[in-house]
Amino acid sequence: MFWSRKEKEHSSKKGEDFSEVIERIKSGDKKLRERFINDYRPFILGCVSKHMNRFIDIENCEEFSIGLMAFDEAISSYNSIKGGHFLSFAELVINRRLINHRKKEIKNSKVIPFSYFGGENEQIIENSISEKSIYLHYDRFEMREEIMIYNEKLEMFGITMNDLVKKSPKHKDSKELMVGIAKIIADNDNLYNKLISKKTLPMSDLIAFVTVNPKTVEKNRKYIIAVCLALKSDLEIIKGFIRKF
Incomplete structure (x- = not known):
């Protein structure tokens, strides 16, 4: 070598x-x-x-x-x-x-x-x-x-599968809304890079792109991050589940 x-x-x-x-x-x-x-x-x-x-x-x-x-x-x-x-x-x-x-x-x-x-x-x-x-x-x-x-x-973000079971939105409309927020982050290089570097949602930047109450976003923080990571990955089967929304 x-x-x-x-x-x-x-x-x-x-x-x-x-x-x-x-x-x-x-x-x-x-x-x-x-x-x-x-x-x-x-x-x-x-x-x-x-x-x-x-x-x-x-x-x-x-x-x-x-x-x-x-x-x-x-x-x-x-x-x-x-x-x-x-x-x-x-x-x-x-x-x-x-x-x-x-x-x-x-x-x-x-x-x-x-x-x-x-x-x-x-x-x-x-x-x-x-x-x-x-x-x-x-x-x-x-x-x-x-x-x-x-x-x-x-x-890497302190999230477990058990967290997703407990923290996932219960209603379809809420779940679709959170998936939409995750897509906004995944499609925006600035937001996504801040997510990766800070290991948390870039709330101060994100509120300029969504009209959802910040408390609602924070409540679903782990779910949004999990969806975002999946969308930006090469995990086609997992992304397939997300695309249903």
Whole structure:
């Protein structure tokens, strides 16, 4: 490896901020991109193995190649302004690409050997399951992955899923109103950047854009922030729920 001393020290920190390295890669540093991907091959292997639920032979595994390409894609599409740790985002991209790959295989073959999932279930469940059933499995898997990422984003603002259950507006009209406020923040770079930097609603700036009583906004603060974070994320399933409003 040819990392600088500063890069080595930086990369050794748990929960590190990858923004600086990734921006250099996006600026055209191809050698840094190659080193970065190579250094994180064990991470990519771990993501693929976890997804497949079995040991992976990297020399003869198409899924590992997909994982490498997905990690490279994650580097290009990662946006630190949206929040969230790069490796969590990269794992989400890897899982999505593996899911898409397997869905294409299922579409062609209509059935899939349950041995793909490995583990103890291999001995007690039928040798194959229907296309519809496996689609449902992947949808649940991807949902779990998105919830994990979403939880990380919420934790940065001191919000839990339990808070959302307790603090969500009870009436449809109120919920639609709060989603509308969240969209205003998400669509306004100044408001959103202040939200990210201060980790709370920029009330003094926000009142110029809404006619809602500030006390009502504050009462629904956690819900508004949670919706805003979802809207600015790459979590398509969670955003899908929000779009219903």
